[in-house]
Amino acid sequence: MNDIIVKCLSVNKSYKDVKALININLEVKKGELFGLIGADGAGKTTLFRILTSLVLADSGNAFVNNLDVARDYKKLRNQIGYMPGRFSLYQDLTVEENLNFFATVFNTTVKENYHLIEDIYKQIEPFKNRRAGKLSGGMKQKLALSCALIHKPLVLFLDEPTTGIDPVSRKELWEMLRNLKQQGITILVSTPYMDEASLCDRIALIQHGKILSVETPQNIKKNYPKKLYRIEASDNFALLGLLRNNSAVNSCFMFGGYLHVTFNEELKTENGELKIADNNNSQFSILNSQLKEIEPSVEDCFIELMTK
Amino acid sequence: MDKKVIEIKNLTKRFGNFTAVDNISFDVSKGEIFGFLGANGAGKTTAMRMLCGLSKPTSGQGFVAGFDITRQSENVKKHIGYMSQKFSLYEDLKVWENIRLFAGIYRVKNSEIATKTKIVLEKIGLFGERNTLVKEIPLGWKQKLAFSVAVFHNPSIVFLDEPTGGVDPITRRQFWELIYESAAEGITVFVTTHYMDEAEYCNRLSIMVDGKIEALDTPKNLKHQFNAQNMDEVFQKMARKVVRIEN
Known part of the structure; x- marks a missing residue:
């Protein structure tokens, strides 16, 4: 055929x-x-x-x-x-x-x-x-x-x-x-x-x-290798800088009103908060309510393939 | 604190019996990133040309960077920066020559041009390409360079007309980081885009329909007001109001 x-x-x-x-x-x-x-x-x-x-x-x-x-x-x-x-x-x-x-x-x-x-x-x-x-x-x-x-x-x-x-x-x-x-x-x-x-x-x-x-498009999304999280902060641009310089973070990009983030290790949240130590050893937290696991879009996949 | 850099009142532009811009009013504050949205033919370009001092309003008034857009249009031009996707740089001039040319036109002091050129090019990672012709560098680099040229003379406001068309998703985001940095330094950013995810990066947005501003608010409030998940949905809902036939 x-x-x-x-x-x-x-x-x-x-x-x-x-x-x-x-x-x-x-x-x-x-x-x-x-x-x-x-x-x-x-x-x-x-x-x-x-x-x-x-x-x-x-x-x-x-x-x-x-x-x-x-x-x-x-x-x-x-x-x-x-x-x-x-x-x-x-x-x-x-x-x-x-x-x-x-x-x-x-x-x-x-x-x-x-x-x-x-x-x-x-x-x-x-x-x-x-x-x-x-x-x-x-x-x-x-x-x-x-x-x-x-x-x-x-x-x-x-x-x-x-x-x-x-x-x-x-x-x-x-x-x-x-x-x-x-x-x-x-x-x-x-x-x-x-x-x-x-x-x-x-x-x-x-x-x-x-x-x-x-x-x-469905399979491209399925092949995305990591868990993808969406984070919403009052100042996404400031948070972008903090996350990008953090060793726990694999990738972090702005997507509309949110940040899309992947981490190097499995996420563990405590008491409804995700604690991330920054490079000066002080901690900052992201509330669970600000954090959501999401399905990647084709744009996420494209960025991932570009940076491989 | 909340200094107004753009103040527009009842601005109207007619061509014959066609009203391209129909009685629009709004303010933009210093350091704000203001998104100017609308469908093709809604009147965005005409409005933007008036704000830049390139076209005289039929009626109404406006102040941009403290100058009257009708009576002091030459002063307006000196205190703004402008970048469009279609034209911003001379392709057959080198990277440094483009900066030199535009800085000269805006009367930046010679002594300042040399030192600032180095700083600006290092910041966008193009210092190594300073002697390359602009036509030989990739589009994404051109756009970063065009933006840096548009804000080189430290304008109070920069107008960006669809600045990110056609570039890859990472370069597009790097471009927006440049925008945020400039806004943090106090430069007001007035931007049009067809990418609705970029609309969400703005502090406030206006949406033009048939020459009028039909909505103006923060992206968050607009989504709430239109009961929408994202700005694309807001835009699709707004645009259904269009009655004017494209011409």
Whole structure:
């Protein structure tokens, strides 16, 4: 049974002295919503550009729907949709003209595949005579997504579609992706927002050109090696300094209104308090009510993998 | 003690018949970390441009760093720092040259620039890179450098427009530690962000919806008021009030 639709085998890519991708091995299954999670400069865009046949790898092979991305690029391009991180539609064409243009380039019509884009496109249809350059960020993105979908691709590549977008629009976009997945399209999406990782079926965590882990979000969390505690203090920043310099503490990071902390030894609390000796041999306590064991988030896992 | 560094009253900005900023009022105290939230198109950038003396209000008044934003905008500019994710440093200048340039523009004394440059670069771990072109250093380092440049002339307030976009989770947190340190030294921080966990690091937050400030309080009180677990939930609940169509 061959349900693998995207495959990378030992892919390497360098730009002069910079190693953008180092020995990337990756498989994405048909119909998956797959997330590539990492910071700017991690190699996400380079990997997408190789998979969409826009850049050649230095070594290794990559396949999309059994087509070699280097050799069979002409066939491949008919079967994939790509939405780059930077808005790259024609700014001086209208919304409707852009959509017609991309449909025509791929030898199809807007009418033929309208059902695929209907949910997304009807939100911007009232502005169909407006030039693309005059649209707001959220509307540009909806148009770009419509254009990437109009030829009914098997695989859709979205490079950082949510960067710089407010939390509400981000949520909307993820709902659109969920709907597209229902229609059988395989989706690869990259993002620097760790909280979006949990919305994917599987994720690859990528840092400095290397893949740290490929797993379901649930399993990544399960593999977190330590007990994680959440601490809330009146002055989290001051407590961060105290804990970080303490030998009992393995790691300590700010997470919203809390600190997330792991310890080197099993925690023992006495009389409802956790006593921690600081480096000057004086003690400070954290009340049990301030302390709670929690399930790690993907961001906790990413930090843990980064600092290994 | 509770000195006001920003005082805004009934500030409004119209473009034609479109009201981008609609009668907003608030104060920010010295040393406070003030988060300025809102959806894309809510009016944050327009409001921030007025506070920085770059755009004149249609009506209302404001004082920033003790100066009138309408009549003394040049003085406002001299006493604030500004950093945005999109533009802050010259890529084809070296690390030290960027500091030299901006410090000069803000009229920091030459004798002071040399000694302070060393201190600042050592603090952010970039002294060894002082002769490197900015385009050759990683984004996370650039952001720390851009922040240090923005506060180099010791402004009373620094405006940060989405300062942490795109960096890894550890660098993002290191950046916030720089913010806390500056605030502890008395620099007021006015920051916009789309990361809702970062919103919780602020002392107080305002949320703009359709040009108006619809909520303003500590993160704790906002969560309580909206019966929410975290700021993301607060934001999602607030944003449902949006009526204005994006344009």
